Amino acid sequence: MRRSALDKYICELEGLPALSREALEALQLRRLNELLSREKARGGFYRGLPAGVGSLAELSALPFTTAEELSANAPGLLLTSQAEVERIISGVTSGTTGPAKRVFYTRRDLEHTVGFFAAGISEFTSPGDSVLIAMPFSGPDGLGELICRAVASLGANPVRAGVGRSLGELAGLTRRFSPAAYIGMSVPLLGLLRYMGRSSLSRALVSGDACPEGVCAGIERLLGTRLFPHYGSREMCLGGAVTCAAHSGMHIRENHILVEIVDKNGRVLPDGERGELVITTLDMEAMPLIRYRTGDVARIVPGPCACGCVCRRLERVSRAEDVMERLDSALFRLPGLVDYRASLGPDGALLLDAVGSVRAGQLEEACAALGFAARAKVRPVSAGFRGSYPGKRSLTEAAAAQPV
Ligand SMILES: [Zn+2]
Structure with missing residues (x-):
């Protein structure tokens, strides 16, 4: 099997000759300690935490960060000056009240996301392909534009569909540009494929909402290929974990994000067990989070992946209310x-x-x-x-x- 593009991306970005578990964990520990000392030095939200830890296992002794704390403390969580912030994403999740969650990114944070997106998209996109992007376009550094930049960096052609278009409009774009691949949410893709019948689309990355098994199975039958699910959230600068050619879970970009799975008492669970996903965004410049409880439910696929990439894999991420x-x-x-x-x-x-x-x-x-x-x-x-x-x-x- 072809070496995973994520593996190659991390080696190039981090200057590593090869990606081993030991090298990745040494990088994570160094980044965690750099983050803890930055927090101390800048008097950030996490200034009360120790200035360093001796091992990654010690992370589990640190307190969690909740969505409520993120909503209430966004300026305090910011570790850079306002001038360095390129983009602020804020929003209120439906069904909740109270202040909106605001997440900040610097240019470097966004460029890391674009590089990660390009690695994931390259698993199913070749130079010259057109890619239909059915994700929100909300300004120059919005999700849609970041995906466009990743697609363009591969020598492929982004087709900006956005969200909220009618089936007729989407079918028209598909006839006009003959995209080989689709990037967007899963249910709208299944609806589009069922509406259009045969089309140029033969591969897809699904993200942005849950990926229910029955929906994915329906899409894979119509495309005739396996799907490439992706998981990301605003708290992790939009890109988190993506599927490789082995189609056996989504590899986490572990050079930037450290993942734990915890039970309802907050105890860390071993790989293979389902629980709440907790993230530490190790290398975010603007707004790193330590042990942030995502409210999403997932499991880590135990053991190595057939593609050879040593980054751990998330399997099917669900919302707590499913x-x-x-x-x-x-x-x-x-x-x-x-x-x-x-x-x-x-x-x-x-x-x-x-x-x-x-x-x-x-x-x-x-x-x-x-x-x-x-x-x-x-x-x-x-x-x-x-x-x-x-x-x-x-x-x-x-x-x-x-x-x-
Ligand atoms: Zn793999």
């Missing part, structure tokens, strides 16, 4: 379903507003098999359909429910 993911996984196994919106009715039944050629009874039966009472209505798909959700998929509460 009802929508379970529904998506089951319902999208029905081949006629293009998309649907789910809400919880006042009587506790699920209300499904679906698009496609599936029958309402089939959707209701699939929900019943998961233990949910449901009432569904189905509309035929049209060229003007723009998707049931503008971003991440979630079950809405009764107040927002549309009568069925």
Whole structure:
């Protein structure tokens, strides 16, 4: 098997002749200690932590950082001057109240992300390919533009689709530019493939939302190739872990991000066990985080990868609240379903507003098999359909429910 591009990227960036577990962990320990001493020197948010540790194992004795602390302390968490900050991402996760989480990046932080993206994308993209990018475009250093720069650095052609386009518009872009690959969320891709039928698309990287098993299986059947899932979040400067040619989990960019999996009491779990994903962003210049609890659930795939890369692998990352993911996984196994919106009715039944050629009874039966009472209505798909959700998929509460 071809050597993973991530391995090559890390060796080049860090000046290492070869990537071994020992070399990677020595780098992580050095970075962790540099970070702890930077915090002390600058009187940062983490100034109360020890100025250094003797081993990576000692990380588990340090306190966690929560999403609430991140929301309340963004300026205190910043380790550079405001002038060095290239981009601020802020936002409130749906369903929560209180101050928005703000995350800052420097030019160097963003360039690291572009390099990591390019390594991941090169696993399925060749020079001259066109790549349809169905991710948000929100300014010069937004996610969409960072992906474009990574694609262009490989000699491939980015096609800026963005999010919120209709199926007809996306099909038009696909006919016009004949993209070989797609980068975007999984459910919109499955809906597009089902709407278009045959197309030039044959490979895809899915990210930005959960990757339910039934959805991925449906996409892989239509593309005729295995998917390249990616996991990232704003807290890790958007790029975190990406799939190699072995398709056996997502390799973490461990030169920049240290990952732990913990149980609900905060105890570190061994590789192979599922628990909450905790990240330490070792080499972020603007806003490094120490032991940040992501609220996402994942496991580390134990043992070495067939591709030879020694970076550890994350398997299927889920949100802690995964009802929508379970529904998506089951319902999208029905081949006629293009998309649907789910809400919880006042009587506790699920209300499904679906698009496609599936029958309402089939959707209701699939929900019943998961233990949910449901009432569904189905509309035929049209060229003007723009998707049931503008971003991440979630079950809405009764107040927002549309009568069925
Ligand atoms: Zn691998």
